[in-house]
Amino acid sequence: MVDKIINEAKKIFVTDNVKVLERLLGGMSNMTYVILVHDKPYTFRLPGPNAYHFVDRYVEQKNLKIFESLNVTNETVYFNCEDGIKVSKYLDGKSLNLVDRSSYPLEDIAMLLKKIHTSRLKAVNDYNPFGRLEQYENLVLDLGHSLDSKYLKTKAKFLEYKPYLDKQKKVIAHGDAQPSNFIITSRGLKVVDFEFSGNIDPIYDLACFGNIELEDGLDLLKVYYGERIDDDKYFRFYAWRCFQALQWYNVAYFKEVVGMSKELKLDFKKIASNYLKLANKLIKVIEKYKNNLK
Numbered sequence: 001m002v003d004k005i006i007n008e009a010k011k012i013f014v015t016d017n018v019k020v021l022e023r024l025l026g027g028m029s030n031m032t033y034v035i036l037v038h039d040k041p042y043t044f045r046l047p048g049p050n051a052y053h054f055v056d057r058y059v060e061q062k063n064l065k066i067f068e069s070l071n072v073t074n075e076t077v078y079f080n081c082e083d084g085i086k087v088s089k090y091l092d093g094k095s096l097n098l099v100d101r102s103s104y105p106l107e108d109i110a111m112l113l114k115k116i117h118t119s120r121l122k123a124v125n126d127y128n129p130f131g132r133l134e135q136y137e138n139l140v141l142d143l144g145h146s147l148d149s150k151y152l153k154t155k156a157k158f159l160e161y162k163p164y165l166d167k168q169k170k171v172i173a174h175g176d177a178q179p180s181n182f183i184i185t186s187r188g189l190k191v192v193d194f195e196f197s198g199n200i201d202p203i204y205d206l207a208c209f210g211n212i213e214l215e216d217g218l219d220l221l222k223v224y225y226g227e228r229i230d231d232d233k234y235f236r237f238y239a240w241r242c243f244q245a246l247q248w249y250n251v252a253y254f255k256e257v258v259g260m261s262k263e264l265k266l267d268f269k270k271i272a273s274n275y276l277k278l279a280n281k282l283i284k285v286i287e288k289y290k291n292n293l294k
Contacts, residue, residue, distance in 0.1 A: 005044055012078050013037045041090035053139055055195045057081040062124045063197040072191055093185035108189040110224040117171045117202040127198030136250035145257050154279050168201040178211035207240035235289035242282035249275035
């Protein structure tokens with residue numbers, strides 16, 4: 001793998017002066033390394049197998065330019081829409097998944113996300129959550145596998161809330177705003193990885209932040225809205241977190257059936273099971289708020 005990265009980087013930068021320093025932790029789909037080119041650091045993203053099923057690289061590239069214009073991320077110097085290889089200027093800092101959760105700079109995170117959400121800019125695509133869910137399901141169905149009956153039951157309950165979620169105002173959003181994608185730098189907080197960006201309810205990003213611990217997302221929700229939190233916002237938070245669990249269940253299930261658990265040494269069957277358990281748990285929470293919606 002290291003040899004492949006070195007060879008690709010040599011072609012991109014037209015030089016032999018390339019070194020690989022380390023692989024960055026985090027992510028189930030991509031491998032990201034820190035490289036040196038003429039002693040200058042860059043991050044080099046190499047998409048994992050089957051990543052093209054879940055990400056439209058042409059959309060990602062166009063949205064990336066929008067986020068770069070907001071000065072919330074690092075600069076991309078090379079992007080290949082065909083193979084998904086991306087090279088960016090290195091952000092010298094620490095991602096939030098490497099710091100104690102009690103040290104999360106929630107005010108800075110809320111401010112950064114508000115800068116994105118209130119920019120009045122639009123992504124080139126809507127996130128289209130329900131269409132995306134069907135797309136991910138079809139990946140498994142097309143391979144001759146069936147969907148878990150527990151998943152179908154939970155999804156059916158969730159779809160009862162589709163009309164309400166569909167009518168929420170859509171803004172440009174990161175789409176995968178989990179802690180590992182926020183970087184604390186000397187120049188302030190930055191955010192990276194825009195593969196799942198699109199236009200959607202801004203609370204979707206806050207729910208994403210609860211990816212590791214649900215409480216982190218709830219804490220961010222309170223900071224983002226201050227005292228202005230009603231049942232509607234709590235409902236949308238739990239609903240989108242439930243959707244995300246259903247979405248990532250499908251991704252993990254697909255990776256299991258195509259043999260990626262063995263290839264990547266990750267138990268995607270267990271990961272899928274855990275996401276389904278979370279979705280079932282959140283469906284019960286959502287129901288507590290549904291009668292108070294406007």
